[in-house]
Amino acid sequence: MKVLLLGCGNVGANVARQLVPRHPELEYVVGDLDLGVAEKLAAELGPRVRGVRADVRDPARLDELLDGVDLVFNAVGPFYRSAVPVIEAALRARVDYIDINDDHDVAEALFLDPSWNLRALQAGIKLVIGCGSTPGLTNVMARLLADRLDKVREIHLATAVPFLPGLLSPAVVDHMMHITAGEVVQFIDGEYCKMPGWGGRLEVPYAAPFKAYPSFFIGHGETVTLPHFVKGLEQVTNRIGFFPEAGSEIWRKLIDLGLGSTEVIEGLGISPLKFLTRHLTSEAGGKSMTVDLSDEPWAVVFRVEVIGERDGAEVRSVLEQHLDLPVEETTDSTSDPTPTCARLAIEAWLAGQVSGQGLLAPEVCLDAEAYVHAYACETGATFITTETKVKRHEHA
Template identity: 35%
Template structure:
């Protein structure tokens, strides 16, 4: 198989390494706007390197020629999902990504035209295959499969702010800027930025964190993938309270707006991101990380055997593999034709839970747990 990985940043190159190590993969094409970065990744995968501008349709078409799958690892996805999915459809190449913002999910999953076009092209498009969304959606699916009448899904997460990854900060600023939907009462609602805070006690060593409504894919993708649910909510935060205060201040004072300001010569958001990416900005916006892993928690509530039921799952990841491993697992399933669909889906809408979690269990850096009614955790069993 010939797999094109677009984007050789922290997570993109991790996905490339995972895919390159898989049986049946002959060539991984590492593509990046920065040719030197692509070459460094290609030297490790023993594959090919290419320069890639996602907003150049002709260049994308040339890159995708002869590919068995394209993996889009370039964010922010509210800007980058559309051009790459367009190219995948034009070239009839299956598409996979780790998109983690609601705007990309709403674009691809709520507009039926994308599903129809992917079907007409004979390809599968799978969006949101990382840790949150991705593993969170698959845990929701697992819980719903174990319950006669699932009604509510709650996805919660906490993670480290790091100035070393300004793209991740860009993403989290955007999805918390007030546009994010939650699925409540069978419909999408938009409660606004930092709405409905609650305290969640994650497994040690993460512990208690104050989370708030946020804009990952799950409130869009999970109810579309699992019909009959009444509520799907997503709440998250940074581990560091100082980082959450920074996030809230930037949103409150309008720095997440893309509306151009003549005096700035650009939009407030683009000016802020440029500052974060600068040497001066990195010095001012550096916040010490907490020595704890990223944590996810998924609760599924409903009825089983005529009685109220509640299932709780958690996951922890101290490395990037919580994102790169599930992304590679789904991408390879899609490239091998194992998912058996055409159109647009989230992983929970097309990936078998047993095969997914068995593959993920082989990744020692990603720890998944199920928590019983007494609050005792044990390794996830499928």
């Protein structure tokens, strides 16, 4: 069996580092636009791995790479540029596809157009979109809570992260601006709605050692796929906030100053976003946007809230994941849950445990209990569950 892993950046390389030792019987191809990077990773991983140059903008090259492959995993960001070309190639080759897409507009384009599911069904393949930490693990956490209720009306997701601009890669800055600087999809009153990114301010109460932090609308796949697969939903929202609040205020100012724009400035040859991605990762940029984190946890928190009914009573269930950040940066970046989440999805596919055909998302094709349990065992992440009875329409 042959697996093609596209993208040898931080996430893609760490998926390969986790997957290859656990499944040495497989044949692997790792591809990147930079051949040297791909070959270096392949040499690190051993004789069952071959490094190749992979340009996702070149359909002929993709067709060549997918020939004879059983599964393609796509970790090439940003996904608003890479996802559809690789999916098109997977459809042509009739090869199953998994990615970690975290761009809302890709999810919209795929799931709100029935033709993509139809084409995947006709090709007899699985297209599994968004198998990272968020979206991905968060979708499965929502499904886990939803399955414990008789009816589900609302799902509200939120993430809080420390404001550390100096540690954000250019790709992460590009992605964060993409999902916050324009209109983003939320599911409100039973309909998909465009809402202003970094709008919809809400104080989200996290469990200790975290506090309540103001959080804001972001564009992520969860608000598209959860209403698609979990029937009866009236609301699905997704928010994020930096802590302390000063970090969120800085991010708002960057958006308001137009620094998320991708339009090239005449006479300079670069866009405001290109400048920002480089500035934030520079020493000067990091120093200029430093905030006081001394009273904050050195960790990230994901929160999933599901509101519905059980035995006629209104119930609010909350599941939080607390993940400590490393004190020192490491090569395999185990602090980032995304590679582990993706690897677990690939392993579910290898074991024949990805159910369904066509266009899929983690919440509909993965066993929620088994997936969350495996993730907790692998990472040591802390999960906190609370449940309370609520009055209808209590949630704002």
